Amino acid sequence: MRVRGGSGPARPARVTRMTIREVESSDGTPIVYRVTGDPAHRPLVLLHGWAQSSRCWGEAVLDELARTHRVIAVDLRGHGYSGAPETGYDESKLWAADVQAVLDAEGAHGAVLLGWSYGGLVICDYLATHGTDRVAGIVLVGAITSIGRGEKGGKVGAAMRAAVPDAMSEDAATAIRALGAFGTALTGPGEGKGVAAQALFGTSLCTPPRVRAAMFARTVRNDELLRGLDTPVLVLHGTADSVVDVSAAEHAASLLPNATTSFWEGTDHGPFVEDPQRFAAEVTRFAGSL
Template sequence: MAIREVVSADGTTIVYRVTGPADARPLVLLHGWSGTLRCWGRAADELAGSFRVIALDLRGHGYSDAPESGYDDPKNWAADVAAVLAAESVTADAILLGWSYGGIVLTDYLAAYGTGALAGVVYTGSQAGIGRGVPGAQPGPAMQKAIPDVFEESAGRAMRGFAAFGNANTGPGRDKGEDAQRLFGGSVATLPRVRKALFYRTVDNTETLRTLDVPVLVLHGTADPVVPVENGRYIADTVPTARTSYWEDAQHGLFIEDPSRFVGEITEFAAGLG
């Protein structure tokens, strides 16, 4: 395992972790809102058996820099991903995977840089755009319930807000308690101003989805209370090359709810890319 960093176009330092064989297909993991590169848990470890896994701390999250502004500019998010790919000399055959807000960042990258470095794209529990009135960007009931408390400076109010997510990121089961608490810890550690700033933008990436020329896999739980399954269906219906896997009664964090199935479906998708 190697922890590395790179400076993005606007001077923001992006921290990322690389695991797995150096000569394997790159799999770039983009976490969600108020997450970290550690959110992937056992699934990332298992994926590293077959892929060169590159997991980012998005700007404002984890150990990456948290600039005062710029979170409303899609070009900044796109440049962060591009900087990591360049630092790792990834020029072809990579898979870009976005979870939750990571799907927006993923699509920001596609809009700015295209698919030249990619063999495929995976959206899991995610959407491609953001903002009121943007198609395929409706927040789910758990997200609606969590706002505005999750933006609060007050620790008590912030914790109350995050409690609205419940087990959405892990699914039911006491065996996921450690995973749930790790995710909550990473969320609270994200600065309140960053949590809020990520929602201060409106981006409709529909045209980018319509013109994608690489295979796309959409994974989504039908009971996702954070990013409704309708958002995943919008991606699938818009992308010409999309295939889907809708997990019946599953929630938001499929890679924690059923790591083995998640790894299996990503591995199967990659095998079909040639």
């Protein structure tokens, strides 16, 4: 391939060099994660959302974040290449153990934990069990911090309400219709999002239906945890989020003593898909301020 109008070979696009690793959690579940970036840089641990995987972030975002961080992108239990045990999805201590196992395996200290959607709840699981000794900062992206009927920190939007409970069905046609109702919620509207939309949709279908269902079969309130958290937190949320209502972010921000907010006007549930450069820049700026 040559540069158009030039005589020399084109410079190849930068490609994320990554290592795929596996660690065993406290109950024996294998947790798979991807690592990229300079080992000397601050660890940035990415925890994806419900029915997604470590691939959800996209290579452009991983490339940018890896310039200044050691990026550790985790497949949550039951997702991606991690193990999918039959039970345990309602146990906060197991979710916490998964994160701790990764941090231990990587010798990670002073880490920034970034959770998208359900990943925010997993961060709270970790903090409730292990505290903040190894955490320098937290980023909540379109995240829930509590779960259960009436929990303000877990209020879902119209797209999520429309998908449940059929999105948990073992019947393929039923699940496809329900997950398809998300529409552009994960990518935002606009041209050029088709490939990302198909990838995210495919990942949702690849997540076992029993896992999709079990992750909502618990009630956890973390309001007191947030009130006592003095670690810096960036709350980043789209005002048009149709999966996790923006009020969940406003609620978390009202409780956190050391919160910075970034509300993206008109953005749906996947800000890192809608504007990868802005997302990476805001996360990098926040982490650099710690």
